[in-house]
Amino acid sequence: MYPDVQLYIDGQWRASRDGRSIPVIDPATGQSLGSVAHAGITDLDEALAAAERGFATWRATSAYDRYKLMQKAANLIRERADNIARILTQEQGKPLAEARMETLSAADVIDWLAEEGRRSYGTYRAFAWRGH
Secondary structure, eight states: OOOOBOEEETTEEEOOTTOOEEEEEOTTTOOEEEEEEOOOHHHHHHHHHHHHHHHHHHHTSOHHHHHHHHHHHHHHHHHTHHHHHHHHHHHHOOOHHHHHHHHHHHHHHHHHHHHHHHTOOSOOOOOOOTTO
């Protein structure tokens, strides 16, 4: 079952302010899988304001606590990798194994960034990613 997806703004799932949504189409069948809320200008302004508030909180969070939160996020992605891969396959038509690898790679990137952030000393180091 494919869920109808709402906007996640300021810690809450909700419909767009103007009620618009767009269909998510299965590329293999051309059939609608569900819908996703379509963010309008008001939604985008609210999301930006929430992101600015969130950044202030994140900036005040210690490097170690950020590391722990990002590590938890990466682990949740790994736990949900099969479900995420199924959704990617439905939405994009890519092979399931490729979608699963993409999902697990995303978790690995979050781990790498978390480890780098744990050692944040006010300097910047380039992110070395194969193929990019």
